[in-house]
Amino acid sequence: MNVLSLPTSLDHRSMDRILDETVSVETERVLFDARHVRWADPNGMVALLCAGRATVARTGRSAHFRIPENSDTTGYMARMGFFRAAESLFEFDQRPPRRPSGDTPVLLEIMPITTNTDVHEVVERVQGSAGEILSRTLNYPATAVVPFSVILSEVCQNILEHAEAPGWVAAQVYNWKKRLGRHVLVLAVADMGRGFKASLTDEHSARFGDRWSDATALEAAFMHGVTRFPDSHRGQGIQQIRKQVGRWNGALSIRSGTARIAAVPDWDDQPPLLQNLAAFPGSQISILLPARVPETAAEVGANA
Amino acid sequence: MRSVPDPILIEVGPLVRESVASLYSHLVTRPTGRAVRLAIEAMLAEAGEPTITLVDLTEITILDYSCADEVVARLLRRYSEIDRPREAFFVFRGVQERHREPIQAVLERQRLAAVSRRDDGTAELLGTLDEDESAVWRLVESEGVVPDERSDDVFGNGSLRTAVDRLVERRLIFADATGGMHALSRLVAPVAT
Numbered sequence: 494m495n496v497l498s499l500p501t502s503l504d505h506r507s508m509d510r511i512l513d514e515t516v517s518v519e520t521e522r523v524l525f526d527a528r529h530v531r532w533a534d535p536n537g538m539v540a541l542l543c544a545g546r547a548t549v550a551r552t553g554r555s556a557h558f559r560i561p562e563n564s565d566t567t568g569y570m571a572r573m574g575f576f577r578a579a580e581s582l583f584e585f586d587q588r589p590p591r592r593p594s595g596d597t598p599v600l601l602e603i604m605p606i607t608t609n610t611d612v613h614e615v616v617e618r619v620q621g622s623a624g625e626i627l628s629r630t631l632n633y634p635a636t637a638v639v640p641f642s643v644i645l646s647e648v649c650q651n652i653l654e655h656a657e658a659p660g661w662v663a664a665q666v667y668n669w670k671k672r673l674g675r676h677v678l679v680l681a682v683a684d685m686g687r688g689f690k691a692s693l694t695d696e697h698s699a700r701f702g703d704r705w706s707d708a709t710a711l712e713a714a715f716m717h718g719v720t721r722f723p724d725s726h727r728g729q730g731i732q733q734i735r736k737q738v739g740r741w742n743g744a745l746s747i748r749s750g751t752a753r754i755a756a757v758p759d760w761d762d763q764p765p766l767l768q769n770l771a772a773f774p775g776s777q778i779s780i781l782l783p784a785r786v787p788e789t790a791a792e793v794g795a796n797a
Numbered sequence: 798m799r800s801v802p803d804p805i806l807i808e809v810g811p812l813v814r815e816s817v818a819s820l821y822s823h824l825v826t827r828p829t830g831r832a833v834r835l836a837i838e839a840m841l842a843e844a845g846e847p848t849i850t851l852v853d854l855t856e857i858t859i860l861d862y863s864c865a866d867e868v869v870a871r872l873l874r875r876y877s878e879i880d881r882p883r884e885a886f887f888v889f890r891g892v893q894e895r896h897r898e899p900i901q902a903v904l905e906r907q908r909l910a911a912v913s914r915r916d917d918g919t920a921e922l923l924g925t926l927d928e929d930e931s932a933v934w935r936l937v938e939s940e941g942v943v944p945d946e947r948s949d950d951v952f953g954n955g956s957l958r959t960a961v962d963r964l965v966e967r968r969l970i971f972a973d974a975t976g977g978m979h980a981l982s983r984l985v986a987p988v989a990t
Contacts (some may be wrong), residue, residue, distance in 0.1 A: 613817055
């Protein structure tokens, strides 16, 4: 049996490692050892689900999963809906907590995206919680819930329209006190579908010739809004998401296959383009939205 | 020869709820947008010709880019093409600040423009027009209707005159059988209250 020891922190910085190591496993039996995990955010949990599904697809059987020893961590993962989403992908070494512990409000627990109706459900679900979190915790205008909902809708549709396979979405707000001194909203969307390169190959690969790769496919979609549809009016989703995330000084990154591309704000240190990652199926989108820094003394006073 | 069209009102909120069989009024996802556009087209097919439609977005809370493309841009494009299915004109109502960004984005990308009727009865243009087209549109809008015999006085014989033809082609003003130019916002007034 091959054992994948998961890092103590499952987040946007460790998700590539999880995906890469999953691809490198060649044995039939796989154990995801999460005993030492102390922290998991939407990117980490959704990446784990992708890793689980990739393992099932390769071996035809569920991977073993040792749940975290820390009860706060398992309680939080239950609260985010991880174990419910993962039960068909992993065999847990012990019964995971059914009832979530703590009363941490969740912006958007892990939800599967398999149909158009799921996207409506996601948009509807955040209407109650997102407005208050965006305005009170992130200091965004009260109206920000609308563009945030549009981002959610577009990233989830990316799964349905381009991946042609189911995926997951999750979002939560955290206090990045040490790292940034501010709260940050973390939104993760991932699927196990065709990925950008396969989706765009028929329409666009000829123009790139030998340069056609996961990286050039991501650049074409990310920078120029190309899609697999011959209709030149399509392809606004990713472009508009990038624009709106930029307005909020956020970070947007997309991994597909062996590459990851990112729009990187000044507070973030991830590289704008990573290549030569392991060939993991599908696409994984990460959006980080930091709290807005009050600009005027009046605003500072109001937030004090 | 075209007579002045009878206006019809289409409320998008109920169409969304029918198309996704739910109580949501969020116009999101391309399949939903496509279903709503097809429902609008089906209603148009049963109306007289030419038709002017007041498309009411008032009940719509969230409008994403895919739906703005389907319900606004594609609708306008389809009925301004040479092989359009019928003579149809559109005015949008209930375009709130939260809808503006996706609508502007899809219109600008496709070099389209749309007339929007504000709550106070005045109208505005969304999308892309050149200076002459904007000037002509404002003139027609302020006059309500410019009869053919006054067109030289109002538009002159220079660049504004050619802009009039472009606006007619783009379905942003209505030209009646006598050559009179009508503001779309006035034509929908009977169903706007």
